[in-house]
Amino acid sequence: MTEQLTTRWVVLDIEGTLTATSQVHVVLYDYARPRLGPWIDEHPEDPRVTEAVDAVRAEAGLPADASTEEVVRVLHSWMDEDKKAAPLKTLQGLIWEQGYARGELTSEYFPDVVPALKAWRERGLALAVFSSGSVAGQIASFSNTTEGDLRPFFRHHFDTVNAGPKREAASYHAIAHGLGDPLPSEILFLSDVPAELDAAKTAGWQVVGLARPGEPYEKADFGLHRTVASFAELEIDPA
Known part of the structure; x- marks a missing residue:
């Protein structure tokens, strides 16, 4: 069943959400x-x-x-x-x-990721990243991928230095401020970690969990958070 959502911003985790955990670990x-x-x-x-x-x-x-x-x-x-x-x-x-x-590293994403990013951007949604990896590392990882240079897709990058720990609601308040203070309900966070979704939800954000097959959090307890196995299950329209 397709999840239909309305938002202005889509904020994305990387590990386990965009890329396989093995890509990092x-x-x-x-x-x-x-x-x-x-x-x-x-x-x-x-x-x-x-x-x-x-x-x-x-x-x-x-x-x-x-x-x-x-x-x-x-x-x-x-x-x-x-x-x-x-x-x-x-x-x-x-x-x-x-x-x-140097071309010694190349990022590879789940098959549903890049088509979804393109579709969301074409619909007028703004995209940002919140990852525990440093901003420099994030930007570098999007620069050389199997799908080309994806850096233009993202307007903002946040990490645990410029935002805070991913499992604390205060970090999501800080990110919202960095996005220009939209209404919290106009921000959607996608992550595979239930505790991160809990924190974003506490900050008033919309959240969706990624329970991707074969990933560490596939069988995790996502509680009341809506959960999908692929971005293809999401229908996101601009607010």
């Missing part, structure tokens, strides 16, 4: 893991890198002069835990940005 993580240490050592004057490294030391309780090797051990442990740590996401994003620019 296998392809991207495996690409970043061996490059973290060299990247830190090769960019000692980049404030984004030095601030991220300092944040790792502080969050992990390491001394201020902890070596790159010690910092990388923490980063690797966070990757193993899939911890949504901002300094990790910053460093990964910078590494992925270079990988996409």
Whole structure:
């Protein structure tokens, strides 16, 4: 059955919603893991890198002069835990940005994603992204895909740095402000994580859960949230 919705903005999660979880946990993580240490050592004057490294030391309780090797051990442990740590996401994003620019990384999406994005944009809907991955990493991931450059599809990008944690309602209030303060009910959030949908719903947004076959949250309890297995099940019209 097709879900019919009316909204002005569609805000999208990435992992498990647009791309398979393995795209991040296998392809991207495996690409970043061996490059973290060299990247830190090769960019000692980049404030984004030095601030991220300092944040790792502080969050992990390491001394201020902890070596790159010690910092990388923490980063690797966070990757193993899939911890949504901002300094990790910053460093990964910078590494992925270079990988996409060099053509060493290519994003692949679920078959229903790009047709839906095109249809929604043609109907006049505005699209944005909210992902735990850094904004730099998000933009890079859309730059080189199996469907070409998708960056023009999205008007705004939000992450846990410029918006806040994905499971807190305050983050969705912050995003709404960044979108120009539309009515909360004029924003639709699509994600595969029930706790994120709960937070967005608390902020007054419309929400739809993605229970994609074979993905970690396929059998999750989405409670009262409407849930689909594919974007093809959604009929979204502009408000």
